[in-house]
Amino acid sequence: MTTSREKLLALMDAALKAADPGVQIPRNLPEPPKGKTIVIGAGKASANMARAFEKAWKGDVEGLVVTRYGHAVECDQIEIVEASHPVPDAAGEKAAKRILDIVSDAGPDDLVVCMISGGGSALLALPGPGLTLEDKQAISKALLRSGATISEMNCVRKHLSAIKGGRLAKASAPARIVTYLVSDVPGDDPAIIASGPTVSDPTTGQDALDIIRHYQIDIPQAAKDLLQSAEDETIKPDDPCFDGHETIMLARPQDSLEAAASVARDMGLNAVILGDAIEGEAREVAIVHAGIAHQVANHGQPAAKPCVLLSGGETTVTVRGKGGRGGRNSEFLLSLLLQLRDQPGFTALAIDTDGIDGSEDNAGAIIDAKSWQTAQKAGIDLREYLANNDAYSAFAKIDDLLVTGPTLTNVNDFRAILIE
Numbered sequence: 481m482t483t484s485r486e487k488l489l490a491l492m493d494a495a496l497k498a499a500d501p502g503v504q505i506p507r508n509l510p511e512p513p514k515g516k517t518i519v520i521g522a523g524k525a526s527a528n529m530a531r532a533f534e535k536a537w538k539g540d541v542e543g544l545v546v547t548r549y550g551h552a553v554e555c556d557q558i559e560i561v562e563a564s565h566p567v568p569d570a571a572g573e574k575a576a577k578r579i580l581d582i583v584s585d586a587g588p589d590d591l592v593v594c595m596i597s598g599g600g601s602a603l604l605a606l607p608g609p610g611l612t613l614e615d616k617q618a619i620s621k622a623l624l625r626s627g628a629t630i631s632e633m634n635c636v637r638k639h640l641s642a643i644k645g646g647r648l649a650k651a652s653a654p655a656r657i658v659t660y661l662v663s664d665v666p667g668d669d670p671a672i673i674a675s676g677p678t679v680s681d682p683t684t685g686q687d688a689l690d691i692i693r694h695y696q697i698d699i700p701q702a703a704k705d706l707l708q709s710a711e712d713e714t715i716k717p718d719d720p721c722f723d724g725h726e727t728i729m730l731a732r733p734q735d736s737l738e739a740a741a742s743v744a745r746d747m748g749l750n751a752v753i754l755g756d757a758i759e760g761e762a763r764e765v766a767i768v769h770a771g772i773a774h775q776v777a778n779h780g781q782p783a784a785k786p787c788v789l790l791s792g793g794e795t796t797v798t799v800r801g802k803g804g805r806g807g808r809n810s811e812f813l814l815s816l817l818l819q820l821r822d823q824p825g826f827t828a829l830a831i832d833t834d835g836i837d838g839s840e841d842n843a844g845a846i847i848d849a850k851s852w853q854t855a856q857k858a859g860i861d862l863r864e865y866l867a868n869n870d871a872y873s874a875f876a877k878i879d880d881l882l883v884t885g886p887t888l889t890n891v892n893d894f895r896a897i898l899i900e
Contacts, residue, residue: 485848488829488898499736509537516591518590519593520582521596522596526596527545527553533593542557544578545560584652594652594660597890601674604648606642610702622698627798631666638683639683639688654721658728749787756792769812773826786899790894791893792892794893807837809844809895814862814874832890835886837872
């Protein structure tokens, strides 16, 4: 007999399989160029994407792709390097410089194929004029702790970069560009995914300054000067570098939710997709999800049990505690557990689909009604762990962490709540 946890793990597997870019790339190959084919890219899925392209392409390729430490895969002709995420490092800066050098030599008969997925913002770490890598690192850490959304963080990042916000496309001209995308952002906007290195940008330096002020983030004077200067100008849609540019969306959060819903229905469950672009504080989003779960259990709405509630998007965590460990999905589940502790027949899972929730080694966690009982028997005050943003430690103590290792894709959060 399949257990409730096994059911949710099967839904997770379906979601991850639907997000595998290697399946879609062979079906979406561009026309071969007269000249060279150059493959570049950045992101947690970029190495997997590069390998799929290399295997499917009829002809020689060359190039360089940067991915997160531990996410590399072997390619025969495309060089794969690793760098730090979510805070950039010198390896990412070096890789970004090399990528710019590579595309700067491309001619009008060449094809530049760019592999972009979530994580690319940190991995393409090339500071804008007047900034240092240390400046970028400090600003990245502050943004990650602030509670800013991914679109807000990437707005700031691109305006402090020498490669994002369309600048990589500008450097690739006059070559033809094809960009493959794996979306990890609510709404699937190419200008936000990895801060849009090959697409035009509608935001301004003033937008970035407004975000900095709203979250009361202290940035170096050099960063303020850049955001206020003419050098901040990103590349706009009418720039000739975008002539003939093609963007191909390989995987989206919605695709994974629909795949999981299909498997759930085959199991005899009612499947309700709450949304693929849910944002907000992880602990607050959990309270809303818990309310819907109670409505299913008590009133059969929006669907009768057995029912699974599915959602995606990217929640945020405003760090209040000190020394806590964990990511947004673990924090979501810890808050959810506190809300559903007296609700029998529930099981819940939440992961970051790249396999790494925050900066720890877990993808997320999986919980049920027994999780609360286990914590109580062990004398674990889950409220205290939540207050300290220490969900990882809490779930480690009750053996509810979910470890998948790098998945080589990234379509943001995947959440599933089963009510039976």
